[in-house]
Amino acid sequence: MTDDKPATDRAGQAAEPSGEPLAEPLSASLDASLDDTLAKPLAEPLAETLPEPLAEPLSGPPPQPAAKFPWRAWLQASRPSFFVATLAPLLTGYFAAVKYDGRADVGLFILVALACFLVHLATNLCNDVFDHAQGVDSPDSIGGSRVIQEGRLSPRQIKLAAALCYAAALGLAVIVIGDRKPLWIVAIFAALSSFFYVAPPVKYGHRALGELFVFVNMGLIMTVGCHWALTDRFDPRTAALAVPIGLMVAQILYFQSLPEIETDPAAGKNTLASTLGKPRAILVQGLWWPLVWLQIVTLWCAGLTAWPALLGLLTLPVHWLLVRKLNRATDWLKLDNYGWLVRGLYFVNALFLIVGLALADAPPPASKPQPPIKTAPAAKPATTVPAAAAVEPATPAAPLVEPSEPAPATEPVEPSAPTSEAKQPEPVEPETAEPAEPEAAAAIEPAEPGGSAPTAAPSEPAVPAELDEPDSAPTTEPALADPRNSAVPTTKPI
Numbered sequence: 001m002t003d004d005k006p007a008t009d010r011a012g013q014a015a016e017p018s019g020e021p022l023a024e025p026l027s028a029s030l031d032a033s034l035d036d037t038l039a040k041p042l043a044e045p046l047a048e049t050l051p052e053p054l055a056e057p058l059s060g061p062p063p064q065p066a067a068k069f070p071w072r073a074w075l076q077a078s079r080p081s082f083f084v085a086t087l088a089p090l091l092t093g094y095f096a097a098v099k100y101d102g103r104a105d106v107g108l109f110i111l112v113a114l115a116c117f118l119v120h121l122a123t124n125l126c127n128d129v130f131d132h133a134q135g136v137d138s139p140d141s142i143g144g145s146r147v148i149q150e151g152r153l154s155p156r157q158i159k160l161a162a163a164l165c166y167a168a169a170l171g172l173a174v175i176v177i178g179d180r181k182p183l184w185i186v187a188i189f190a191a192l193s194s195f196f197y198v199a200p201p202v203k204y205g206h207r208a209l210g211e212l213f214v215f216v217n218m219g220l221i222m223t224v225g226c227h228w229a230l231t232d233r234f235d236p237r238t239a240a241l242a243v244p245i246g247l248m249v250a251q252i253l254y255f256q257s258l259p260e261i262e263t264d265p266a267a268g269k270n271t272l273a274s275t276l277g278k279p280r281a282i283l284v285q286g287l288w289w290p291l292v293w294l295q296i297v298t299l300w301c302a303g304l305t306a307w308p309a310l311l312g313l314l315t316l317p318v319h320w321l322l323v324r325k326l327n328r329a330t331d332w333l334k335l336d337n338y339g340w341l342v343r344g345l346y347f348v349n350a351l352f353l354i355v356g357l358a359l360a361d362a363p364p365p366a367s368k369p370q371p372p373i374k375t376a377p378a379a380k381p382a383t384t385v386p387a388a389a390a391v392e393p394a395t396p397a398a399p400l401v402e403p404s405e406p407a408p409a410t411e412p413v414e415p416s417a418p419t420s421e422a423k424q425p426e427p428v429e430p431e432t433a434e435p436a437e438p439e440a441a442a443a444i445e446p447a448e449p450g451g452s453a454p455t456a457a458p459s460e461p462a463v464p465a466e467l468d469e470p471d472s473a474p475t476t477e478p479a480l481a482d483p484r485n486s487a488v489p490t491t492k493p494i
Contacts, residue, residue: 219246
């Protein structure tokens with residue numbers, strides 16, 4: 001049975017709460033006595049028998065955990081939220097190849113995409129290194145990935161990673177491009193542009209040229225280059241599709257420079273926004289997206305995209321919100337919190353444009369009828385076929401001449417070569433030899449003397465000369481058919 005009364009000691013009195021502090025020194029003294037009598041005598045012999053690492057006392061600082069790979073720091077340095085700027089141009093080029101050429105190698109497209117992503121990653125890493133070295137990305141600024149300023153990665157590590165990315169991209173370019181020199185020129189220009197974005201001595205990103213080069217590299221070159229690598233040809237329709245893509249990518253960079261419109265010039269960096277100033281920078285931001293939508297509507301009117309591309313106009317309220325934030329901003333550094341809205345505008349409009357491209361009715365490409373036109377010169381041998389047919393009937397004419405050699409028909413030819421008779425075929429031969437080629441005329445001349453007639457017949461290579469001989473044969477037969485010639489009965493059976 002349980003009892004609700006308080007516990008009592010041996011004297012039968014209730015234990016007072018004040019007795020608890022008295023128990024603490026008793027327990028401490030008891031633990032010390034146990035350590036002296038039991039723990040130490042047992043621990044010392046055991047420590048002598050154990051190896052040194054195990055014999056070390058357990059007291060002291062805890063062992064440090066093994067260093068892990070700082071994958072979170074590398075993920076922060078890569079800035080994956082900006083990779084959508086590379087994905088949209090590549091998908092546009094791929095679907096353009098499928099739509100306009102009816103084919104696209106998926107494996108080759110994956111290699112192209114890997115090379116482009118590696119160059120983009122190397123660009124981000126180089127920006128962190130050179131902006132940190134030039135004092136643009138200071139601990140008080142907001143630019144860059146901040147991994148160097150936070151001490152998570154060293155500049156040496158980032159330089160090594162950027163070099164590896166460029167080397168891997170070069171290896172993929174060798175596989176994809178091969179010996180196509182125009183593509184090599186484009187690829188080398190894009191690689192140098194990515195490196196010298198902020199790298200001295202060029203650092204065009206510090207000279208208000210960043211948006212222009214981004215439009216060219218990540219808009220035109222990526223879209224057209226991807227289609228070119230997959231189809232081995234240039235299509236101007238792909239370049240037209242690349243214009244709004246390039247404008248949207250450049251818009252991401254432009255808006256990212258607005259929060260530092262005052263701090264960048266102090267660090268020696270002149271962006272397009274800082275060059276324009278706040279009032280004009282707000283005006284350009286307000287006109288940028290309407291220009292993009294105008295390009296998309298133009299593509300739809302031209303039949304290069306279907307109606308889903310126009311759904312991007314539904315993002316107009318987001319653009320209006322951004323312009324309103326700019327007009328009311330007092331601390332422009334806080335505008336960095338709205339950068340995800342610009343990237344969202346880019347993603348949605350680019351996605352609708354790609355869907356419209358995939359669903360559009362491909363117009364009859366001007367390049368597809370071109371291959372038959374290019375192969376038309378191959379029909380030139382057909383023009384030589386009639387010539388060959390003319391040679392074939394000329395070959396049986398040779399046997400007619402050969403049996404005439406043993407026949408006495410050659411004998412009447414020799415005595416029948418008076419000047420009066422020889423003059424008759426002479427005007428006929430030049431008339432038939434005038435339309436003939438000079439080679440044929442040269443072949444007829446050695447046949448004029450009577451003694452060389454049998455030798456000239458096999459040496460005549462020209463076809464027109466053989467064709468002219470049967471024409472002249474009927475003219476000589478009536479001359480030999482005169483009753484004055486004794487060789488008439490011999491020529492008739494021939």
